[in-house]
Amino acid sequence: MAPSILSSKTWTTIEIPPRSVTADTDTDAKRRWFREELGLYFDPFALLDAGTDPYLPQYLVGQRAMEQLWGDWPSFLFAPPGGGKTAFRVWLTRVCRTGQDGRRILPVVLAPPRPEEPQTPLPWERYIEALSHAIAASLLLDLAYQPSSSLTPQSFPYPQLRPSRFFDLSEDERRLVRLVLERDLPMPLDYLLDQIADEGSLAPWSRTFDPPSLGLPNEPAAESLRAFCKAMRRAAPTPSSQLPERGEKTIQTLRTILGYSAVYLLVDEADAYIQDPKAIVRLLKPLWAKTTAWSRQAVFVKYFLPEEVRSKIPAKMLTGPTKCVIIQWEPETLVQVVRERLRIASEGMFRSLIAISTPDVNEDIEFQLARALQPPIPREMLRLLQRVFFVHLQRVGPYGRLQQEDYAEALAWYPGR
């Protein structure tokens, strides 16, 4: 299955190949080599884009920064491109979905609208459109995840402990939710319901909306999902149903009827289409203007931005209740990135490149690689490791362990690529 991404403008699913230098050799022979000789059940270094990596939550590192993001306050996280912004966003989305600290928070991942002309500000309507799509997609996933359909008042007589989700809503409230979804989802609701009812899992939506959300704990069983789809289809709107305005009004309505204590608006991929920090600032300004007012309504904006933007942000935005996190990668943490990926790919068998290298490789090889990185960020580590495997495949083929020559050649290639 090739990874998919969403274009924030069109909201259609497009297929892209993994951005990997070893992609052309990703054959059965390579897979067999990985599995049978190296003991790796998948290539943990294949995907450079965290947003497309379904295994990402399993090998996240850097939890100290996460503490600054989890809470009812606006926050800014700064990191260079490839420096883990999306990984931290994925983590925050996940803890919201799983109800960290027993809280109920709706995570909304917002990719700012694509500017047509970097010098020209976009109209607010474009932001509202992107926001509405993002809210609807997140809401649908949240409602389907743990729909608690099998918990009837008879079998579960603890109303205060029921997970307040779609099945606990009145008929009118269900209709209203359905109306919001029909209006704001980027694709037809019934089509999306068919997808999960057919597959019996949330995987089709995860693949479409947010690949790293695959494998949430305790996902509903197939029959629970089908019951949810059936109930959602039955909630046909009546002509009298009143729709709240898109954006803020919709958020507040949903918060009230579904009992979310807060909404976290996670603004990521502002640098997906433009690299100029001034243009990024221009793109984000309309959202900054709303950040404080939204906080008062329990909508907390969490920005995940490239490091170069930091100096362009007005100081008052970064002070007060706002928390600011700057991600800096040390060799030790970059080595941890490699080791955690190997741990998961080997199903816990080992956690070092030494386990798949010949005896001519010194045991500090991960540190040697980490110290060579320019800049020192996880994406560069992945690129360098992809090169190591590429060199081995070119020199030797899909056989044997990685050799000192593979590392040496990759390191020699790296700075002058």
Added chain:
Amino acid sequence: MERLPLVYNDPYFVDREEALAVVLDKARALLRGEPVRNRTTTYYGPRGSGKSWLLRELHHRLQNTPEFQNQVTSLFIALGPATAGVPSDGLHVPADKTTEKWVNEAADLFKNIAQKLGMGQPPTPGADALATYVIAGCRLQGCPVVIIVDGVDEMPPEFLRELENHFLAPLSPEPYVLFVLGGRIRDPRKYAWKMPELRLYADEVWLKPFAEEDTREQLKRLSSLGLSPKAAPEVQKAGNGYPLSNVVLATHLEGDPPQWRDKGAALRECADLLLENVTPPLRDYFRALCVLRSFDEMRMPPLLAVWSGTPAEYWDYQCCRRIREDMVATRLARWGESQGFVMDEAVRVVLENDLRENEPQRWRALHRAAYGLFTDWANRYPTAKDRWMPEAEYHQQFI
């Protein structure tokens, strides 16, 4: 062997106060209304290091000491053989089922947990809905809940997947629930914990061997069984201070000052006990490799060749890989930081001492083979000379 107190008995419990405090301090913080970030605590240690005893002691203290009694709910779940026994109010899932039964087995466990938490008899919904009952059950306690799971690495991956997905991960965000897990290695056999909830918010405690004074205290408390605290120095030297080995070895010392009746027999008995769940061909591989401080497929052939009297070429890469995987599957060997796979020190030390005492020529031949291998590598691979020369020097002292 029957007279050895393998089943937990609180008067015999020694040391480990520091390890216990990791969880007890978290329970105290919750009772004071303070938030606890790392709500999962995992205890690791080799066979015979006292993990199960420690978890039983923890459960005992949470239920019987005034500061926790009736203010904390403690739930004990024993997985696998449960050699330290199961508390009368605990739950037990043995590891002797057929593969296809594990999903149902896990669902039954969750249902029993919900009942223990006062949720009555849940209907028979899927594991996804049972998690809701368990979460509700924890919330209804109105006090901190400590869930102790012993032997997580004793179970097959199919069960662990259910346990993690439908029990540990959904409960882990609950602010008043503490998890305490016990196992020999960080990642159970053929299964890596996947949920960040269990990895990022966990404290890991590795149980070290007893110091000599703790061994002395342990033997003192067992003096009614004829063990002498004066045996501590000899026992410590032969077994490295792991509680299980201490007891087995001490039964072979007598007199004042204590003398070995038959040191070779003592070490062989201890080695056999530590390897009791390992099948015969694999036992030989453990013995053959016990002189190495770390190993992998490329270091194994010369030693296996010496042990079995076959040419080194007989032990090819794939063959060694299968052996290595089987050894890791016993959880008596694991990946050890960055140098390679390592045998549990509690096992390796006893196996090597057994070999040195009972088969000294073979023991020396194994060290000679290792010395030859590492000297060759140190000379042949200048890029890794710093890695292999210390290994060669280590083995040289024994030949």
